[in-house]
Amino acid sequence: DAKTTQPNSMESNEEEPVHLPCNHSTISGTDYIHWYRQLPSQGPEYVIHGLTSNVNNRMASLAIAEDRKSSTLILHRATLRDAAVYYCIPFENSGGSNYKLTFGKGTLLTVNP
Amino acid sequence: DTEVTQTPKHLVMGMTNKKSLKCEQHMGHRAMYWYKQKAKKPPELMFVYSYEKLSINESVPSRFSPECPNSSLLNLHLHALQPEDSALYLCASSQARGSGYTFGSGTRLTVV
Numbered sequence: 001d002a003k004t005t006q007p008n009s010m011e012s013n014e015e016e017p018v019h020l021p022c023n024h025s026t027i028s029g030t031d032y033i034h035w036y037r038q039l040p041s042q043g044p045e046y047v048i049h050g051l052t053s054n055v056n057n058r059m060a061s062l063a064i065a066e067d068r069k070s071s072t073l074i075l076h077r078a079t080l081r082d083a084a085v086y087y088c089i090p091f092e093n094s095g096g097s098n099y100k101l102t103f104g105k106g107t108l109l110t111v112n113p
Numbered sequence: 114d115t116e117v118t119q120t121p122k123h124l125v126m127g128m129t130n131k132k133s134l135k136c137e138q139h140m141g142h143r144a145m146y147w148y149k150q151k152a153k154k155p156p157e158l159m160f161v162y163s164y165e166k167l168s169i170n171e172s173v174p175s176r177f178s179p180e181c182p183n184s185s186l187l188n189l190h191l192h193a194l195q196p197e198d199s200a201l202y203l204c205a206s207s208q209a210r211g212s213g214y215t216f217g218s219g220t221r222l223t224v225v
Contacts, residue, residue: 034213043117043203043216044156087155100169101146101205101214103155 004088009108012078020073020107022088027068031090034101035062035073039084044103047073049091083111114139119204119217127225128194134220136187136204145187146214147179148203156203162187194224 005023012018024033034049048055048062050071055062061074075082087106117138126132136145144163148156161169162181176198178190187204201221205214 036214043205043218044214045216046213049213085155100158100161102158105155 004090004104006086006088006104006107008105009110011110011112012075013112014080015077018075018078018082018109018111020075020086020088020109021070022072023070024088024090025069027090028092029068031092033062033064033068033071034089034091035060036087036089036103037082037084038087038106039081044087047086078109078111080111080113083109085109115215117204117206117215117217119202119220121220122218123221123223125223125225126191126194128196130194131190131192133191134189134202134204134222136189136217137185138206138215139185140206140215141184142206142208142215143184144207145181146205146207147187147189148205148216150201150203150219152200160189191222194222196224199223 003026032049032051035047036044037047038044048057048060050062050064052064054064063072085106085108087103089101091101120135124132146161147159149159150156158171159173160179165181165184176193180188199222201219203216203219205216207214
């Protein structure tokens with residue numbers, strides 16, 4: 001399994017952009033990069049995923065380095081509701097029946113009003 | 114329906130009890146998962162079901178017994194648990210070639 005390195009914690013102010021980094025230097029060529037977040041007292045929530053190109057959706061943007069050894073999740077305007085643990089997960093999306101999502105320690109994001 | 118529903122939300126059980134956790138989804142997802150999460154730790158995978166067949170068991174003790182009666186339901190039967198099994202139990206589902214997992218809110222289990 002590819003290993004990831006994320007900061008234990010980060011802090012942001014409300015309505016400012018947040019850049020959450022992740023290093024995944026051992027990622028394989030076929031692994032997608034998935035991001036999930038977990039708000040207090042809730043189950044994890046899918047945020048975004050990508051393979052090589054930068055990706056945008058209504059929740060966030062994902063910037064993937066050209067060598068794929070790192071990626072950055074971008075929240076364009078943080079709100080108090082974005083305070084959560086953010087997990088970066090290399091994930092084989094081959095369509096086979098035996099793939100699994102393995103969580104690392106993640107980054108605890110605090111948003112200040 | 115874009116949710117995974119878990120019941121009960123909270124459960125307290127004695128070490129000699131038998132109980133079951135239930136998970137339901139109606140998104141047509143063909144893969145379903147059980148995770149265990151201890152306080153301030155990341156979720157840990159327990160079981161994976163694919164097309165209603167058990168495909169991964171992460172060396173989980175036999176006091177945890179999963180069951181997938183049909184493509185929408187996933188159960189976790191509990192028997193003779195220990196206090197250290199107290200945790201948040203999360204269910205998730207995904208398409209077999211899915212772009213992401215959908216998680217339920219979990220069952221908070223306390224073993225006394």
